[in-house]
Amino acid sequence: MIQRCNDRIRDGIMPQWWEEKLEQYEKRKKDYENLMGSEPAGLSFEVVIRLKRLETVKSSLLQADDKYNAIPNIDAIMKDYRAGGYVWDYGKVTYWSNGKFLCGPKEFDVDEFLLLHSEHDGPKGFWAEIHDNPGDFSASPAIGHTLPQGNDPA
Structure with a gap:
């Protein structure tokens, strides 16, 4: 998109509009690179x-009461x-208990979840890390501009 903006500006096609777009895309690219x-x-x-x-969840729990002992799992x-040994695998889940990896990544199964939950102190100290939606780029505390998920602005 940055190249397209530069091409339009160079060709004199609505340069003011494309200059504004270029500024927005360059800001997004910088935010992405910083992130x-x-x-x-x-x-x-x-x-x-x-x-x-x-990090945001952990910060909130540190300010409040981590009554379910989630911080060891988050850490x-x-x-x-x-x-780098733990990658994002859409649709999969891993299970954790008191800061220890239990199993996964695997397809989520409610019966398995309930079994592991009961065997490993659930809800205290139990965590299911579901690889579905990692969060919104624009919602990150480090980012102030929106970038559609999964899009690399570069």
Whole structure:
């Protein structure tokens, strides 16, 4: 899109409009680069967004009462994501208990969920990390502009 804006400006096609669009796209690209640069290289866009959302959840729990003991799971999940060994796999779920990985990624099965939940102190200390929607790029605390999910502005 940035190249398209530059082409239109160069060709004199509604240059004021395309200059405004160019400014918006360049801002989005910078936001995207800042976001991706805030985490270890090589992580997917979805993982970086999920890390930001997990940081927000953890921050909220630190300010409130982590009555379900979720923080050890959040810390373990974030550590694994950042190490690069834990990737975003749409439609899959992993299970965690008291900061320890239990199993997955696998298809979600409600019976298995209920069994694991009861066997591992659920709801205290139990976490199902579902790889569905990592969060909205525009909702990230580090980002102020909207970028449709999954789109790389570069």
